[in-house]
Amino acid sequence: MPNPSPEFRYPLHWRLMDAVERIADLVWPRRLSRHTGWLFIAPALLLVGLLVLGLIQIADASLRTLDTSTFLMSEDWSTENYRKALSSSTYLTVAWRSLSAAVLTTVLTLILAFPYAWALVRVKKAWIRKALLITLFLPFFIGQVVRAYGWLIILGNSGMVNEALSLVGVTPMRLLFNYGAVVFGLVQYMLPFAVLLLVPALTAIPEETETAAGSLGASWPRILWHVLLPMAKPGLIGAGLVVFTLTLTDFAVPAMLGGGGQDFIANAIYDQFFRTADQGLGSALALILVAAGSVLVGLVFMIFGAGTLAMGGRK
Amino acid sequence: MSGTGSSDAVVARNVDMDFGTGAMAVKQAGFSLARGRFLTILGPSGSGKTTLLRMIAGFQTPTRGEILIGGKPADAVAPHRRSVGMVFQKLALFPHMSVEENVAFPLKMRRFNPREIPGRVAQYLDLVRLGGFAKRRINELSGGQQQRVAIARALVFEPELLLLDEPLAALDRKLREEMQLEFRRIQKELGVTTINVTHDQREALVVSDEIIVMDQGEIQQHASPVEMYRRPANPFVAHFIGVSSFLAGRRTETGLTVNGSDCAGQAVADIAPGAEARGAIRAEQVRIAAPGDALSGCDTVLEGQVSDTIFEGERLLYFVTLPALATTIQVFHHDPAEHAPYARGATVSVGWTARDLLIFPAKDR
Structure with missing residues (x-):
């Protein structure tokens, strides 16, 4: 090894790294290196641990009923809250609405996100790709509440859409505060997530594969059906799961675009905690939501695998 | 080798390809290829050989000039109706299908009689010596076996023309030389007109009935391997071969x-x-x-x-x-x-x- 000349000094950031390494050696000696993996996931374990503690507390609260005369939680445990939640037709309607909207939103979002992601991956010109990315992300940066408010302005009874319709002689109609408006808002909100999760899956499909399918005799609908969709399946499952769980537990969009008449489970939970102050019933609803969501996601995992969420692991 | 007869499977006349990026990718390319012959287009990277092949495949339209396949312009029909089988550089096999599903794919897409399909698939898997591999997944095969699946898939629907877009470039030398002989055997067995693109002069000499040497978008020489070796048309060809x-x-x-x-x-x-x-x-x-x-x-x-x-x-x-x-x-x-x-x-x-x-x-x- 050639000796560096005496006046030679390693650059500052190299010496800094050396110092960091020496300190790391003191704090976490090399013989502990086979446990280093645990060190890395320690922050995540801490976070999940806190969540579990919170869940235990919620589970405890869900078993206590509210005394409406004293506004105190009962000392004894009972399943009264669950009975109330599961037998109430109001909550059944809310649950069904959340679930159907989540399924509908997932399907619509995937249908819209797939061509968008495909265009993003396949487009040759850099400026078109940039334009597509900016169009995708601009609403992403605005935040859910402001965006929902924007829709109130655009879709309101005297909003832009109704103004435009009145120009061609259509009488103003109610576009807001219904199921359609909520699903519309949710799809618009979820689209960037879905596109972002689909892009890696589509990037993994070489363009040559599409060309090859064409040269073997497949027209483009058949290329889509027999080659692109099956090969993009992991991305579709990953994107679908994320959109589904985010939608199922969404709060802001149904609250603002639903106008109080289109509540999701999260809104019902909010009401119990902060309006009625019935922590017990709110906790029971929250746990039912967690359980239902987990069971549904678990079913998808079992049937289709975890898609891209498995990070390359086998199902 | 020159002259245009009715037996010509492929004819190119004064073909130019200009991508508008300075020099033309292909300049005044003209040749004809008789039915059943094995032609190799040989040239260094950037010589325009792949562009010429993609025009023959109908993926790109010449800026000027015309390419006829079986007497009809190459891009006159939609890609999925052409009678051209192609083996791609990266093979482009379908990883979500088994070996036999890959080979059956063009037959299904081209609406062959469903009762005929299993027999044909078996016949072509035998041709490429993959008889026992029908149920395997693509990622369970070696590089050479994947090559064979790609060949079977490109030939199973009996195209008029087989195009090979440097499919052997990524293989190690031993396997490449083995597959060169396989290409030659299969081509002779079926008698299908074949155009191969490569930068490997040895491959060109081994597999071809005729060779076209290209450089900077122009055809330098079109001759048989022996002729190409003995009488190079110019110093470039002399330099490139041998x-x-x-x-x-x-x-x-x-x-x-x-x-x-x-x-x-x-x-x-x-x-x-x-x-x-x-x-x-x-x-x-x-x-x-x-x-x-x-x-x-x-x-x-x-x-x-x-x-x-x-x-x-x-x-x-x-x-x-x-x-x-x-x-x-x-x-x-x-x-x-x-x-x-x-x-x-x-x-x-x-x-x-x-x-x-x-x-x-x-x-x-």
Whole structure:
């Protein structure tokens, strides 16, 4: 090894790294290196641990009923809250609405996100790709509440859409505060997530594969059906799961675009905690939501695998 | 090889391809290929060979000129209705399907009788010697086996034309040479007209009935492998196929004068005496011997010094500096029993016959 000349000094950031390494050696000696993996996931374990503690507390609260005369939680445990939640037709309607909207939103979002992601991956010109990315992300940066408010302005009874319709002689109609408006808002909100999760899956499909399918005799609908969709399946499952769980537990969009008449489970939970102050019933609803969501996601995992969420692991 | 008859499977006339990025990708390409022949388009990267193939496949439309397949323009029908099978550079197999599903894919897409499909798939898997692999997944196969699936998939619907887009480029040498012989066997067995693209001169010589050499978008020569090797049309072809040394000088009655020394050779074109010219001689056609050896039969004998010796296994490559010509030439020595008889710096005699030094006009590239 050639000796560096005496006046030679390693650059500052190299010496800094050396110092960091020496300190790391003191704090976490090399013989502990086979446990280093645990060190890395320690922050995540801490976070999940806190969540579990919170869940235990919620589970405890869900078993206590509210005394409406004293506004105190009962000392004894009972399943009264669950009975109330599961037998109430109001909550059944809310649950069904959340679930159907989540399924509908997932399907619509995937249908819209797939061509968008495909265009993003396949487009040759850099400026078109940039334009597509900016169009995708601009609403992403605005935040859910402001965006929902924007829709109130655009879709309101005297909003832009109704103004435009009145120009061609259509009488103003109610576009807001219904199921359609909520699903519309949710799809618009979820689209960037879905596109972002689909892009890696589509990037993994070489363009040559599409060309090859064409040269073997497949027209483009058949290329889509027999080659692109099956090969993009992991991305579709990953994107679908994320959109589904985010939608199922969404709060802001149904609250603002639903106008109080289109509540999701999260809104019902909010009401119990902060309006009625019935922590017990709110906790029971929250746990039912967690359980239902987990069971549904678990079913998808079992049937289709975890898609891209498995990070390359086998199902 | 020239002339356009009704038996021609592929005809290209004055084909230009201009991507608008400066030099044209393909310039004035014209050739015809008879039915059942195996043509290789050979050239360095950027020579336009892949662009020419993609135009023949109908993926790109020529800026000018026309390409006819079976008498019809290549891009007249939609890609999925063309009778062209293609093996792609990265194979483009479908990873979510089994071997037999991959091979059955074109039959299903082209609406073959469903009862016919299993028999045909089995027949073509046998052809590429993958008989027992029908149920395997693509990622369970070796590189060579994947090649075979791609070939079966491209041939199973009996296309008029088979195109090979450098599918062997990524294989290691042993496997590549094995697959070259497989391509040749399968092509001869089916008699399907085939166009192969490669930058590997050995592959071109081994597999083809005819070769087109391309450089900078232009066809340099279209000939049989033997003709291409024996009578290269210009210095580029001489340089690209085999190992040649070049001598710059002037034309004389008997050959070429280089640095004042006469070199016996034969001109490939009419060159006026005294005009600038370039000679090319293949390394295997130069003989090497101890100094003072008469090298009987050689028309030109010169003395020089060995400046480097490279052991290539089946042969030795000498670099011999010739003071009389003020240049260094390359010489192969094929005698394994006599390996390394001349050390670096040794004085040797080299010689050649007039037939083997080819003289080209100096303006040729």
